[in-house]
Amino acid sequence: MNKNLIERFFKGDYTEEDQKQVYNWLLSRNMEHEANALLKKHWESVNKSETLTDTDLEAIYRRIMNEVAEAQVIRLLDTDVKKLGSAHKTKTTWTSFLKYAAIVVCAFGLGYYAYYQNQNAGSSSSLGKEATYIEKVTARGQKSHIILKDGSKIVLNSDSKITYDKNFGISNRDIELSGEAFFEVAKNETIPFNVTAKNTITSAIGTSFNISAFIDDSSTAISLATGKVKVVSKGNGNVSDSEVFLDPGKQYLVDGDNRGAIIRDFNKEMVLSWKENVLHFNNTEMTDLISKLERWYNVEFVVLNPQRMTNVRGTGNFKNESLDNVLRVLSYSLQFDYQLKEDKVTISF
Incomplete structure (x- = not known):
């Protein structure tokens, strides 16, 4: 297998024919050592502060095999590869198939390792009294790019935090936000993507939007870049809940007490330029x-x-x-x- 092709694949720069070649190569039973070496090399090139050890890699395999591989990877593989998986009935072959499928998943979203690393870091939160939760926090002067388990991507602005429970992408796609973030939501019509920020809940199926909800700001702004979202503003006191739908290029601006809200056009350069x-x-x-x-x-x-x-x-x-x-x-x-x-x-x- 051409190593340049593998490198391009891990970077997301490949054609449909390249994809077929890599899938078939990954399913070759004598390629495990080389595949692991290439995966580690690519991981460490984009995550210089984290080393992907053999133990870490095996832990990712187990997690993906249990929760992702069968449901997600088989759907992604072409018909020939599916036949290959079903044609071999032995336990050894199926385990080998899932292990290489895990590498494919990692290639599609290398943020999965960061997700795994945080699975055991948390206690109770408002997402559920007994739920173990995951927090991603950026300090002042920093920004971070996050890939969630469902494939959704988040750019988290400085002095911001997102919180979600360990079942994200399985039984829910619920996130709490404090600060500002840009969301690119992976499409999933079965499980809506919900972001709670101060006194608002923004719901989407597959779209992209920005939410600015810093604690010390007097208002919350939801700005829709693509697709469509529903925004619910939670009432306070004598003020009732309100529900609106946004189209691309529209911004929903609500004050801290939900006593005044408007829908208006927004300047993308002004609102989204922080990501650049x-x-x-x-x-x-x-x-x-x-x-x-x-x-x-x-x-x-x-x-x-x-x-x-x-x-x-x-x-x-x-x-x-x-x-x-x-x-x-x-x-x-x-x-x-x-x-x-x-x-x-x-x-x-």
Whole structure:
């Protein structure tokens, strides 16, 4: 087997004919050692801080064989490979088939190992008193890309957290979000994908959307990029629950107490640019601008004369810029002085 073809396959860069060749190669009983070596090499190339040991690999195999392989992999394999699996009835052959099928699953979603690593890290949560849950957290100044067990992808912004239980993708696809994240939802008409964020629940089958729901923000924004979603705003006090459906390019904005909500068009560059490391401000109030900079650069702001920034608003785009460069540009247009010292920024108008 051409090693370049295998490398392309693990990276997701392959044709249908390439896919057939790799499937048949993976099912060859004398290829286990080489397949394992290539899988480990690719894993370590994209996850430099984590080493995929033999023990880890076997643990992934067991997990996938029990929960994923038969239901997911056989559906993905072509007709010839299915026949190969059904033609051999011995226990040894079937076990071998499932083991190589597990490698195929790993190639489709290398985030599965990270998922497995976190299976035993958790206790009770609002998802269920006895449920073991998984948390993914990004600190200030960091972002992370997550592949879930069902194939859905999440980009998690800085100072954000998602929580889901160990049965995600099996009996439910329920997630709790604090902060901001962009979701690319794998299609599954049987199990809806539900995201609870502050006082909203966003439900989808297969679509992509952004949710911004930081605790210190006064509002929650659900912005739909593709497909369609249903958003339920939970009532508070005398306010009843409300339900709306969004079309692509529409944003649902609801205040913290669900006492006011609107549906409006949104600027994709402004809302989604954070995924590409672009800071975007568009007539942004100074308090919101400071909050975003604090999360983005993991710093603390001190404003010496806050009464003077009441009506101050900023506009600008900054891609992969240092904090000092951003502050220098903003200080010219917004007329403030600043001092940057380690992780503290002092400004005065």
